[in-house]
Structures are given as C-alpha cells and as structure tokens.
Amino acid sequence: MNQSELFDRSKQLVPGGVHSPVRSFKGLHTTPRFMAKAKGAKIWDVDGKDYIDFCMSFGPLILGHQDPDVRNALEAQLQKGWSYGACEPYSLELAEFLLERLPHVEQIRFVNSGTEAVMTAVRLARGASGRKKIVKFNGCYHGHLDALLIKAGSGLAGTAEASSGGVPESIASDTLILELGDLEGVREVFKRYPEEIALIAVEPLPANNGLLPQTQEFLQGLRDIATEYGAFLLFDEVISGFRMAFGGMAQLTGIVPDMVCYGKIIGGGLPVGAVAASKKIMENLAPVGSVYQAGTLSANPLAMVGGLESLKKLTPSAYETLEKNTKNIVSLFEKWFREYDGGRFSHLKMISRGSLFWIHPGELPSNASQISPQLARDFKVLFEILLNKGIYLAPNAYEVGFVSLAHKEKTQEELKERLWS
Numbered sequence: 001m002n003q004s005e006l007f008d009r010s011k012q013l014v015p016g017g018v019h020s021p022v023r024s025f026k027g028l029h030t031t032p033r034f035m036a037k038a039k040g041a042k043i044w045d046v047d048g049k050d051y052i053d054f055c056m057s058f059g060p061l062i063l064g065h066q067d068p069d070v071r072n073a074l075e076a077q078l079q080k081g082w083s084y085g086a087c088e089p090y091s092l093e094l095a096e097f098l099l100e101r102l103p104h105v106e107q108i109r110f111v112n113s114g115t116e117a118v119m120t121a122v123r124l125a126r127g128a129s130g131r132k133k134i135v136k137f138n139g140c141y142h143g144h145l146d147a148l149l150i151k152a153g154s155g156l157a158g159t160a161e162a163s164s165g166g167v168p169e170s171i172a173s174d175t176l177i178l179e180l181g182d183l184e185g186v187r188e189v190f191k192r193y194p195e196e197i198a199l200i201a202v203e204p205l206p207a208n209n210g211l212l213p214q215t216q217e218f219l220q221g222l223r224d225i226a227t228e229y230g231a232f233l234l235f236d237e238v239i240s241g242f243r244m245a246f247g248g249m250a251q252l253t254g255i256v257p258d259m260v261c262y263g264k265i266i267g268g269g270l271p272v273g274a275v276a277a278s279k280k281i282m283e284n285l286a287p288v289g290s291v292y293q294a295g296t297l298s299a300n301p302l303a304m305v306g307g308l309e310s311l312k313k314l315t316p317s318a319y320e321t322l323e324k325n326t327k328n329i330v331s332l333f334e335k336w337f338r339e340y341d342g343g344r345f346s347h348l349k350m351i352s353r354g355s356l357f358w359i360h361p362g363e364l365p366s367n368a369s370q371i372s373p374q375l376a377r378d379f380k381v382l383f384e385i386l387l388n389k390g391i392y393l394a395p396n397a398y399e400v401g402f403v404s405l406a407h408k409e410k411t412q413e414e415l416k417e418r419l420w421s
C-alpha cells in the first residue's frame, strides 16, 4: 500500500486515521507520511525516503532517535521484565537522580504522560487549597484534561469557554483565561476572586502555540501574585524541562514555582510524565493524603530506565552542543528564506530558544493574539517544499521545531545540501 492508501485504510479504523490529531496533516497539502524507522536525526517513511527530522516525536528525543546508550539500557531491562505493578528500584533511582538535580522540588510522582501530570497537579492544587478556580493563559497548552481545554470567552477579563466538545460549562467556568504578559489582568481576576483561585498554570516558555518567550518580570509577577493570595504557581515544563536547561525555566529564571510538571524528555521517548513539588504539597497525594491519583503502568521499569539513561547524558556540555546545533540550523534556514525562489520566503523569521525554533511571518509575537493570520498559509507552502526536499517539520504551523544532539555537523551539512538542492 502506498502512503495515501495507508491513510485511507487508517481512516476506516481510527478516527481521522490518527491517534493524536496533529499527526493528520490537517490543513496541509499532503496526507501524512507513514514512518517506518528512525535513527539519529533521520526518519524513514514506509517507501524508504528519509527526512531530516525536526519533529523528534514532538520533543522527547533530545538525544536523537535510537541513542545507543538508551537502547542498551532498554535491552538490558527487557531481559528482566517490563511491568511489575509493584515497588521496584528503577523509579527510585530516577527519582533520586532528578531530586538531587532539581533544587526547587523535594518529591516527585511518575505518571504516564504530560496530561496526567497536569491533571494531577490541578487536583493537588484544589485539594491542598480547598479552592476551585484555575488561571491559565491563552495559547498555553497543558494537555487534554477538561479543566484546561479552555479558550478566552467574550465577557469580562478572564472569562472562558471550553475549546473542545464534551467539556461541561460547569468545568469551563472554573477556569479563568488571560493573555500571556497581562499581569494587570491576573491582578484583576485575583481581586475579583481573592479566595477562590487554587492555581496559576503557565508554560514558563510557551512552546505549544508558536514560541512565545515571556519576560522575567511577567513570570516573577505571577510568582508574587500567587504568594500574595495563597494560590499555587504551576510551571508546566513538559517541553521546557530538561530542554532549556536540566532544571528547565525554573533554573534559568531562578523563580521557584510551587509545582512543576514534566513529560516528554523525562521518559527518553517512552511514556512518562511527572509532577513534583515540596514534600508538604506532595504529601496531599494518596496514600498519605486525601487527593487520589494512581496508575497501573505508572513508573514502569522500562520507561524509568529509558528516562534515566537519557537524562544522564544531559550534561552542561550537552546543552552547549544543542545550542550550537540550533544556531547553525537556524542560520541555514534564515539564509535559505532570503535566497529561495527570488526571496519568496524572505518575510519569514525564525525565533529560537535553547534547542527550540519557530517560523513566523514578520514581527515576532509575544502572545497568542499577536500571531500573524498569514502564518498558516505560509506554513502550508513551506512545509510541502521542505517535505519534498527530505526535511520534516512538525506538521502544523503552531508547533515548534526540535533540535537534538544528533543534529550535528554531518546533519547540518546535509540540511544545507537539501535546502539548496
């Protein structure tokens, strides 16, 4: 079967042919590429065509595909079993490794995804505070839990409505939504509900709806307001954690959140998420406290071993290499934007932070409402051209690009050849 036959067959069996909507290439010129194998910075489709991969499974694979040390660790664990549903030393080892290196948290609980981590943090914040409202920001993504599938409503500052079918109004109405950067708006909603807000949730480096870096003042302002009103501050570091620095944005900004969520890189490509906080906050979770949370496959030994082996390789020099790789790749793209087809893409800009990049037409936005309406149209054309050249971006204009340690000189050379081919 060719690619489009595979997609047709999938659509018979699976809604939209995919198990996560962004994989469907919706809004693009082409149907999804079915991928059959991957190694290093490359991914191969079922027809054997290879692509330089800048999606990297949407972030987890910071070492590249099939890192040999991670693979060896996984193979060794496979000899011992891959799920016990019992206490085991592997998650203890990962917890110890992490908590020694993340001074802003004291305890951690492993779950199976970023969504589960955020869902746990929300329940924990509500349980520990006895409050029910949550503040979130337009353009921040926190996974697909009901309480955060919320977009701006049309009423007062903060008013929200569900951004998905199936989310009851009774749940949406407990979430308040503001624009990134709008500290005044945050103050206003706290003045309106001084004793009802349990949690401020924020991606400290918003990277799910474009890359929208925030100022230190804004993040510090959130910290101060949360403290003043007795609400919790959650840094959702599912993308930024272990990517911007080992300790993520909490480390880079020096701002201490009350809770942190991790995902993606923490499992090295296997399904792992985590919520972490002080011992005092975390011990509200069952079996110590009254806030229930559980998981049949949580802390499964294979994922724990894969995560630990990946994280061990993220040394300070690894972060230097990642930034260097990214700078080189970004400057190749920027040069190509200027030169391609008589300057057809010369209005496109590339923003990067750490090993993330994003393409945007014209002036760079700092919140979701400033994103250019031209973006989707430009991306549709660009994505197709790059795909044909064997360069694979995440298949959506609002997703960021991910650079890994495998995107080294050889890959950069190849990128150059492919761009100008």
Ligand SMILES: *Cc1c(COP(=O)(O)O)cnc(C)c1O
Binding pocket: 112, 113, 114, 115, 116, 118, 141, 142, 143, 144, 203, 208, 236, 237, 238, 239, 263, 264, 273
């Ligand atoms: C990816 C992501 C999530 C959701 O994680 P899943 O593992 O896809 O459930 C939550 N928050 C942020 C910031 C993310 O980038």
